[in-house]
Amino acid sequence: MDISLIKKLSEASGVSGFESEVREIIKKEVEKYADSVRVDNMGNLIALKKGAGKNKKKVALVAHMDEIGLLVKRFEKGFVEFTKIGGIDNRILLSQRVIIKGKKDIEGVIGSKPIHLQKKEEWEKVIKHDDMYIEVGLVEEKKKKGEKKEPENPGLGIELGLPISFKSEFRQLQKNTYCGKALDNRLGVYALIDILKRTKKPKNDLYFVFSTQEEVGLKGARTATYSINPDLAIILDTSIAGDTPMVSKKDSELALGKGVSITIIEAGGQGIIVPEAIRNYLVNTAKENKIKYQLEIVEGGMTDAAIVQLIKEGILCGSLGIPVRNIHTPNEIFDGRDLAEAIKLTELTADNWK
Numbered sequence: 001m002d003i004s005l006i007k008k009l010s011e012a013s014g015v016s017g018f019e020s021e022v023r024e025i026i027k028k029e030v031e032k033y034a035d036s037v038r039v040d041n042m043g044n045l046i047a048l049k050k051g052a053g054k055n056k057k058k059v060a061l062v063a064h065m066d067e068i069g070l071l072v073k074r075f076e077k078g079f080v081e082f083t084k085i086g087g088i089d090n091r092i093l094l095s096q097r098v099i100i101k102g103k104k105d106i107e108g109v110i111g112s113k114p115i116h117l118q119k120k121e122e123w124e125k126v127i128k129h130d131d132m133y134i135e136v137g138l139v140e141e142k143k144k145k146g147e148k149k150e151p152e153n154p155g156l157g158i159e160l161g162l163p164i165s166f167k168s169e170f171r172q173l174q175k176n177t178y179c180g181k182a183l184d185n186r187l188g189v190y191a192l193i194d195i196l197k198r199t200k201k202p203k204n205d206l207y208f209v210f211s212t213q214e215e216v217g218l219k220g221a222r223t224a225t226y227s228i229n230p231d232l233a234i235i236l237d238t239s240i241a242g243d244t245p246m247v248s249k250k251d252s253e254l255a256l257g258k259g260v261s262i263t264i265i266e267a268g269g270q271g272i273i274v275p276e277a278i279r280n281y282l283v284n285t286a287k288e289n290k291i292k293y294q295l296e297i298v299e300g301g302m303t304d305a306a307i308v309q310l311i312k313e314g315i316l317c318g319s320l321g322i323p324v325r326n327i328h329t330p331n332e333i334f335d336g337r338d339l340a341e342a343i344k345l346t347e348l349t350a351d352n353w354k
Contacts, residue, residue, distance in 0.1 A: 010182055015085055017085070017212070019065050020043070026065065033199075034047035044212055045065070057205070060308075061192050061209065061346060063188030064211045067184070069163055070134075070164035071161060077140065078140070094112055100163075100164050101164065106136055113127075136158070176335050181332065184332060187339055188322065198347075203352070204353060211304060214303070218302065222311065233305070236346055237319065239263075240298075241254050254294055260322065261323060263298060263320070263321065266298040266301070267298060283295075289345075292341050
């Protein structure tokens with residue numbers, strides 16, 4: 001496992017709709033190993049590894065490269081008002097360090113009304129993101145008479161619509177566990193890069209799709225797979241680990257260190273209901289190759305699989321996950337052994353599908 005590459009991917013910026021920074025990292029990693037690499041109109045990066053089998057199939061492996069984040073809504077007197085991009089709990093925002101991605105990176109901290117100045121009834125309420133701001137450290141200086149007034153935006157280049165990513169350093173916690181931002185879904189991205197680099201002569205045509213805007217409506221995967229029209233699509237994303245206090249087994253039985261998750265159904269059927277043949281194929285492949293796996297029923301949320309299965313006449317589709325704790329925060333946690341199992345199962349499935 002190339003931890004330095006996972007770190008680079010995690011710390012790169014790629015807020016939904018603004019994925020260029022992380023996309024360039026991916027492109028540099030894969031272009032030497034793929035037969036072709038292209039970027040489509042939605043910003044998806046699609047790398048093809050041609051198969052050599054007689055009756056080869058087209059298999060798409062999909063991992064979204066975008067992340068949750070923020071967007072500049074207004075900037076005045078050194079304070080940024082912002083809106084959210086993707087599913088972010090307001091409770092994780094306060095005091096987070098962020099980076100405003102303009103012509104140059106500008107660091108800031110999310111703040112709000114100090115607790116000392118709040119009324120008692122305010123203490124018990126969750127502060128809405130509309131009542132927060134990003135502080136970039138400017139101090140208004142009082143000018144002497146006759147001195148030229150400084151502009152409100154002195155050389156910072158902060159403009160309406162700039163993306164804002166969380167600032168979080170990727171780090172190792174214990175022997176097999178790591179923490180960082182955007183692991184949803186830079187772990188899936190890393191897995192596809194790793195598979196592509198090691199694949200020499202696949203039986204099937206393998207399309208490695210690094211999709212955009214998953215966090216805001218599963219958008220990129222829709223157009224990418226439409227253009228490919230694969231015989232099989234495997235979506236590789238993260239899944240919600242439930243092995244923490246305050247989460248009952250009724251809500252989630254997924255745990256770190258117990259292997260890749262194989263999805264059965266998402267969002268009570270509003271997302272993908274994985275076809276029985278695909279689910280059995282994934283499970284049997286895992287069993288035959290002694291790959292540790294967990295079955296997953298997703299109560300809330302969907303992956304790109306929810307939209308990919310609806311392309312054209314319908315695409316046979318499966319969904320695999322890497323369990324993550326503290327998901328959709330700047331400090332997500334995963335176990336490297338689960339990532340390794342996800343890579344094994346994805347690779348075997350892609351090349352052996354008939």
